[in-house]
Amino acid sequence: MAAQLGVYPRKPSAMAELFGTEKTLVGAVHLPPLPGSPSYRGQSVAELCRFAVEEAQAYVGNGFDTVIVENHWDLPFLKPGEHGYEVAATMGVITAAVVAELGAKVGVSVLSNAGQCSVAAAWAAGAGWVRVNQWANAYVANEGIIEGQAASTTRYRHAIGADPVRVFADVHVKHGAHAIVADRTLAEQTEDAEFFDADVLIATGSRTGHPTSVAEVVGIRDHTQLPVVIGSGIDPTNVGPLLAECDGAIVASAAKENSRWWGRVDPEKVRAVARAAGR
Numbered sequence: 001m002a003a004q005l006g007v008y009p010r011k012p013s014a015m016a017e018l019f020g021t022e023k024t025l026v027g028a029v030h031l032p033p034l035p036g037s038p039s040y041r042g043q044s045v046a047e048l049c050r051f052a053v054e055e056a057q058a059y060v061g062n063g064f065d066t067v068i069v070e071n072h073w074d075l076p077f078l079k080p081g082e083h084g085y086e087v088a089a090t091m092g093v094i095t096a097a098v099v100a101e102l103g104a105k106v107g108v109s110v111l112s113n114a115g116q117c118s119v120a121a122a123w124a125a126g127a128g129w130v131r132v133n134q135w136a137n138a139y140v141a142n143e144g145i146i147e148g149q150a151a152s153t154t155r156y157r158h159a160i161g162a163d164p165v166r167v168f169a170d171v172h173v174k175h176g177a178h179a180i181v182a183d184r185t186l187a188e189q190t191e192d193a194e195f196f197d198a199d200v201l202i203a204t205g206s207r208t209g210h211p212t213s214v215a216e217v218v219g220i221r222d223h224t225q226l227p228v229v230i231g232s233g234i235d236p237t238n239v240g241p242l243l244a245e246c247d248g249a250i251v252a253s254a255a256k257e258n259s260r261w262w263g264r265v266d267p268e269k270v271r272a273v274a275r276a277a278g279r
Contacts, residue, residue, distance in 0.1 A: 014166040014199035015227040015247050018105050018128045019065055024229070024248030025277060026107065027059030027270065030072035030261055031094065036086045037074040045090060049097035056098045056106075058265040059255065063274025068107035068131060068250060069095045072261060077112035079143050080152075088120045095125035104128040107168065112143050115153030115167075123162035131202065131231075131250075135169035136192040137184060150196035169198035170231060171220050186216070190223040203246070204231035211238060217245045236276035243277055 015024060029052050033039035056067045071091060091110055099106050108122040109131040118130035136148040150169075157165060171190050184192070193201055201224055203217045211233030221228045227247040234242065235254035243249060255270045256263030 010225050011199065013227055014129070014168075015229075018166065019248075021065055022247070023243045023277060024066070025064040025274060025279070026229070026248065026250045027056070027064045027067045027255060027265065028072075028250055028252035028261070029055040029059075029067045029069045029098065029265075030252065031070065033073040033075075034071050034087065034090045036084050036090075037071075039073060039075065045093055048090070049094050052094045052098050053101055055265045056101060058267050059270055060102060062267045062270040063277075063279040064251070064270060065248075066102055066105040066107070067098065068109055069098055069127075070109045070131075071111055074111065077143050078114070079112060079146065080114045080116070080149055083110060083114050083117045087114075088117045088124075091117070091121035092124035095121055095127050099126045107131060109133075112141065113146050113149060115149035116156040119153060119157045119162050119165055120160070122165050123157075123160060128164070129166040129168055129199070131168045131170070133170045133173050135167065135198050136196040137189065139173055141173075148196065150198070154197055166199040167197070168200040168202055168229065169193045169196075170202040170204055172204070172216065186219045187223040190220045194224050194226055198226065200227045200229060200247075202229055202231040202250070204233070211235075212242065214241060214245060217242060221246060234273065236272045239273055239277045249277075 059067050095108050104126055106127045107129045108118045108127050110117040113133045115132040122130050132149050134146045134148050135150050138147045171193050172186055201220055203212050203220050212230050229247055230242050230249035234249045234251045251273055252261050253259055254273055255265055257266040
């Protein structure tokens with residue numbers, strides 16, 4: 001941690017390992033409902049793979065560096081430990097199709113907060129990283145009480161030989177009341193996530209698509225030696241000032257045809273974000 005550099009040795013940058021670029025732009029591939037979801041309508045896994053690859057190509061072909069694959073239409077979200085075998089299997093196969101196009105810099109996020117399932121899918125697919133929203137502490141979310149996944153996920157990752165998979169962990173998690181009794185400051189939550197062995201920290205707004213404040217980014221950056229990326233609310237108007245304070249951004253809503261997370265990726269909107277970021 002930044003305040004105790006003599007105690008916690010600095011890790012090699014996971015951003016440099018994975019991407020080799022400065023100010024990395026990551027597009028979010030929001031998959032249709034998957035097998036096991038109440039809204040699943042029987043599409044073949046091959047069809048779902050084609051969708052994911054098309055979305056990924058729309059991002060990377062228009063100025064972004066890579067993507068993260070998410071089961072964002074599996075609503076309502078299950079809590080960690082409740083996901084069936086079909087989720088890890090389907091996410092692994094779909095992500096592998098994207099990895100075949102883009103390489104190991106692809107990420108995986110199984111919602112909600114399913115660290116072990118995400119690691120299983122990423123390792124099977126050859127993906128390099130996962131996003132876990134609540135890594136340390138706990139919070140009250142739409143799904144109920146969500147506990148940090150660091151202890152179980154790191155042990156599972158090691159048990160299956162997936163130690164190379166890096167963890168991008170949110171700080172001050174969106175969609176919830178933070179730390180139950182709100183007695184953990186932003187600085188403390190940042191230090192907790194680093195102490196629990198995250199590799200990259202994520203700053204977000206309060207909901208999907210809501211802007212992340214510069215103050216939030218700086219507040220996290222100033223209390224960690226890990227890379228920091230933006231996790232929500234990036235658009236052409238704010239990408240420049242926000243990227244100036246961190247190492248990258250995950251973008252979705254601003255790149256969609258309807259400016260909402262559930263739309264298809266619009267190549268021109270992707271280019272607009274990339275241009276504003278100096279690409």
